Structure formats: C-alpha cells, structure tokens
Amino acid sequence: MDGASVSVRGLGKRYGAVRAVEGVDIEVRPGEFLSLLGPSGSGKTTLLMMIAGFEVPTEGSIRIGDRDVTYVAPNWRNIGMVFQRYALFPHMTVADNVAFPLRMRKVAKAEIARRVADALALVQLQDCGKRLPSELSGGQQQRVAVARALVFEPPVLLMDEPLGALDKKLREQMQIEIKRLQQRLGVTVIYVTHDQEEALTMSDRIAVMRNGSLEQIGSPTELYDSPATPFVADFVGKTNFLEAVCHSCNGTGLEFGLGQSGFIYLKECPPALATPPEPGEKMRLAVRPEAIRMVPPGDSDNRPLNGVVEAVIFVGSFRTYLVRLTGGELLHVQASTDHGMSPPREGDRVGLNIPSQAVQIFRKRRQ
Ligand SMILES: Nc1ncnc2c1ncn2[C@@H]1O[C@H](COP(=O)(O)OP(=O)(O)OP(=O)(O)O)[C@@H](O)[C@H]1O
Ligand SMILES: [Mg+2]
Incomplete structure (x- = not known):
C-alpha cells in the first residue's frame, strides 16, 4: 500500500455564525504522519470530517493524490477512518467488523476471509476473530478499529483521538504500535489529538490549530525550539x-x-x-x-x-x-x-x- 498526498487549500466550515474552520492550508506528503493538535473546539474534528467527506466545506478545496475530492461522497474517497469511541458494531464479531468495508465493496468471499485474517494479524489479534467487541479490552477494541480501517488498503488513514478512552500506559503502548504499523505500510496518516506529548511522540509534522485556524505547522523539534507564537510555545511543551x-x-x-x-x-x-x-x-x-x-x-x-x-x-x-x-x-x-x-x-x-x-x-x- 502506498500513501497518497492530501492537499487542503483555503478550507473553511461555518455552522451559522460559528466559524469552526477557517482558511486552512495544509500539504500532507505521501506516507507522512501528520497530527492536528489543538485545544477543545479548535476545529480538529471538523477539519478531519471534511477530509473524510462527512462534512461539506463552506469554502476551499481538498485533493487526495491528484484527484479533487471536495464534493466526493465519503465511500468514494478510499479513506480509512478510526473514531474515538463507539467505533465497532457491537452485535458483529470482530471478524465481521473487519470484513465490513470489504463487503460494502463487494469483494469475493474467499478474498474477504484472507484479507480479514491478514488485517487481524497486522494488529496481533489473529485469534480473536470470533469474539464480540464486548469480549475485548479497550486497547484490543481500538486495534480492531485500526484493522477495519486498514483492511481495504486505503492510501490515507484518518484518526480522531483514537486512544482518548484508554489509560495512559495502554495509550503509550498503542502510540508505538500505530506508528510502527504506519511506517511499515507507508500509509499517510492524519491524526487528531489534544495531547501534545502524543503528537510529539508520533508525528513527522504537527499542525497546531487554534479557533479554527492553523497557528503553525512544523516538525516536533521546529515547534518546540522555534514556536511562532506564544500560543504554540504554551501548547507544545511547558514554558x-x-x-x-x-x-x-x-x-x-x-x-x-x-x-x-x-x-x-x-x-x-x-x-x-x-x-x-x-x-x-x-x-x-x-x-x-x-x-x-x-x-x-x-x-x-x-x-x-x-x-x-x-x-x-x-x-x-x-x-x-x-x-x-x-x-x-x-x-x-x-x-x-x-x-x-x-x-x-x-x-x-x-x-x-x-x-x-x-x-x-x-x-x-x-x-
Ligand atoms: N454540527 C455543528 N453545529 C454547530 N457548531 C458545531 C458543529 N460541529 C462543531 N461545531 C463547532 O465548531 C467548533 C469546532 O468544533 P470541533 O468539533 O471541530 O472541535 P475539536 O477541535 O474537534 O474539539 P474537541 O477536542 O473537543 O473534539 C466548535 O466551536 C464547535 O462548537
Ligand atoms: Mg474533536
């Protein structure tokens, strides 16, 4: 699987009088791990939802690879998505959850079985296919969500606070696992978090959001050593x-x-x-x-x-x-x-x- 570039230009979203996102320009490179970091209400989820296609922008454009997807429906964007919670279908087995995107794409049965097994092995849950999500730990459930998002080999994976519900120790372990997986697969990841340590640990670059706008984008060391504004200095690391x-x-x-x-x-x-x-x-x-x-x-x-x-x-x-x-x-x-x-x-x-x-x-x- 090869990662695709994601290009966001002049992107904005208004809900009535609320400007949730405004004038955002980001060029994500193929295979890059980019985090959107910012406080609650800064527009991270709205930006991610526009890239995924679940929200229609008020202004601006989105390209994935060389294709303009600004008004393309979510299921035609070929993007994997992991949400913070309620991610899995509770009444379906783990294997059926992971198979879901392939069924939607009308992949042949034998091919589905093979790819589900591969995806579960990828997140080290090969023996859990027959269980229900409720029979797994929180960390295992999020790994199933990652397997489901990757099973159709999308060139872009979007994650919205995927580890938010886990305790600190498990979160740190999962951060390393996700990062390893991303590097192995070469998939482009856009990862939402309000945890600056998480962003510093995982990202190639971090885009700091504030009040719907992009405050600064750069590598962890650039943001840490040369913050462009007091807001970034304060939000990334202690100062x-x-x-x-x-x-x-x-x-x-x-x-x-x-x-x-x-x-x-x-x-x-x-x-x-x-x-x-x-x-x-x-x-x-x-x-x-x-x-x-x-x-x-x-x-x-x-x-x-x-x-x-x-x-x-x-x-x-x-x-x-x-x-x-x-x-x-x-x-x-x-x-x-x-x-x-x-x-x-x-x-x-x-x-x-x-x-x-x-x-x-x-x-x-x-x-
Ligand atoms: N459907 C909606 N209708 C009206 N306002 C909305 C809607 N969705 C989001 N907003 C507003 O847009 C702004 C950005 O919200 P968003 O959910 O993108 O923030 P966030 O950075 O993801 O925050 P959090 O860290 O709390 O998840 C907020 O002021 C929010 O109240
Ligand atoms: Mg959010």
Whole structure:
C-alpha cells in the first residue's frame, strides 16, 4: 500500500455564525504522519470530517493524490477512518467488523476471509476473530478499529483521538504500535489529538490549530525550539512567560528589564523576529523549564536572576522547582544544579541563569 498526498487549500466550515474552520492550508506528503493538535473546539474534528467527506466545506478545496475530492461522497474517497469511541458494531464479531468495508465493496468471499485474517494479524489479534467487541479490552477494541480501517488498503488513514478512552500506559503502548504499523505500510496518516506529548511522540509534522485556524505547522523539534507564537510555545511543551521591556539593542546584544526581578541579556536578536526590538518596547519572553540553570544566588559575574524556591516537585526521573523571582514572577525550573551545588530545598534562595539561545521573544501586539 502506498500513501497518497492530501492537499487542503483555503478550507473553511461555518455552522451559522460559528466559524469552526477557517482558511486552512495544509500539504500532507505521501506516507507522512501528520497530527492536528489543538485545544477543545479548535476545529480538529471538523477539519478531519471534511477530509473524510462527512462534512461539506463552506469554502476551499481538498485533493487526495491528484484527484479533487471536495464534493466526493465519503465511500468514494478510499479513506480509512478510526473514531474515538463507539467505533465497532457491537452485535458483529470482530471478524465481521473487519470484513465490513470489504463487503460494502463487494469483494469475493474467499478474498474477504484472507484479507480479514491478514488485517487481524497486522494488529496481533489473529485469534480473536470470533469474539464480540464486548469480549475485548479497550486497547484490543481500538486495534480492531485500526484493522477495519486498514483492511481495504486505503492510501490515507484518518484518526480522531483514537486512544482518548484508554489509560495512559495502554495509550503509550498503542502510540508505538500505530506508528510502527504506519511506517511499515507507508500509509499517510492524519491524526487528531489534544495531547501534545502524543503528537510529539508520533508525528513527522504537527499542525497546531487554534479557533479554527492553523497557528503553525512544523516538525516536533521546529515547534518546540522555534514556536511562532506564544500560543504554540504554551501548547507544545511547558514554558515560562516573562513580561519584559527592551532596554537596549545594539551590536553587543539585547538587554531586557524584568522590573524588580532583574535583567535578561541576549547575545543576539532571534532571527524569527522580523525587526529587532526597539528600546522601550514591551515584549513577551518565553523560556523552557529545562533550559534554566540554577546557580548560587547573587553571583554577580553571571548576573543571574534571583529568587526563592517555593516548591520542589518530584516527577520520576527529574525535579521541577517553582522559583519565585524578586519581582513576583513564578518560574518552573527543571534543572540540574551547578556542579558542586547541593539540590535546593523549599525556602532556599537561588540564582537562575538563562542562556541566551534558550529565550524566545514575542512582540506584544502580535499575540
Ligand atoms: N454540527 C455543528 N453545529 C454547530 N457548531 C458545531 C458543529 N460541529 C462543531 N461545531 C463547532 O465548531 C467548533 C469546532 O468544533 P470541533 O468539533 O471541530 O472541535 P475539536 O477541535 O474537534 O474539539 P474537541 O477536542 O473537543 O473534539 C466548535 O466551536 C464547535 O462548537
Ligand atoms: Mg474533536
């Protein structure tokens, strides 16, 4: 099975006054795993339903391969689909569920039996064909749904929060299984999730949705390291925001004032900013918790920010410190401490070093 490209241009959907999706352009490459990531109500399902053909767009077009399918009925698009729940027909056996798309396509009986067996083997459920869905675990049921979606060898597979009903451990296991299967088959996958970890784990690229529009599209590392907007910085991974005023911007770097909390120095202006900040301009800075280094307080050589540890949170293999800066801002710091410095405890004063390259700068008016 070869994956097909999916091209979405200027796609929009209105329900009365509600703009569920607006002006979305996405080019999905053949065999790519693309996730649609966004908060509840951001238009992910509506976008997926238009690609599947269950919703008619108000504007724009959809192509699969070199074929315009904007107004083609769902069963003529040759797309596999896995929904979040209620996916299987409860009164049919597992084998009959998987056979369903082939029966609809009037495939010969012997051929159906062979392909159902293959599809069940693909998701490692070869011995479960005679059972009813209610006799399977949640994870097994979703694997049957995946087998049913893949049995007719579609070039495109759409999945809408397929693991949403599963517990965390099973979800993580299924993420790996689905990803492996997709790579083995070469099928193009468009995968809806509001779980950023899931999107980061599975995707070649992630399209971040917000209020029906595409906020940014890029690889997991691009989104994580170079978020285009504060929304993306906040939604993909954890981040700290700091309100700052640009004090100076010249050949030797940029200085930002954080009021009573101190200063942050950057060696150079991030290339993502079209024009450098002007002195006096209010900006929003974003810093990842793991980019901050903890140092002894008041070390004037390093000019750190100073603060007090308000809480220490154990998260398995690392610790997160909540540090209150002198000016009142609360920062999440996921730090290894400086060599020779013992891990701080609640109430301790600490210094924070923020490396230049770890700071994202956003213009206030562009939020
Ligand atoms: N049939 C409908 N009629 C009216 N409004 C709708 C309809 N379907 C969706 N909407 C609205 O369109 C917007 C986008 O909905 P959509 O279901 O696409 O979001 P979503 O990103 O999938 O959210 P979730 O993560 O909660 O599933 C929402 O504001 C929703 O209320
Ligand atoms: Mg949805």
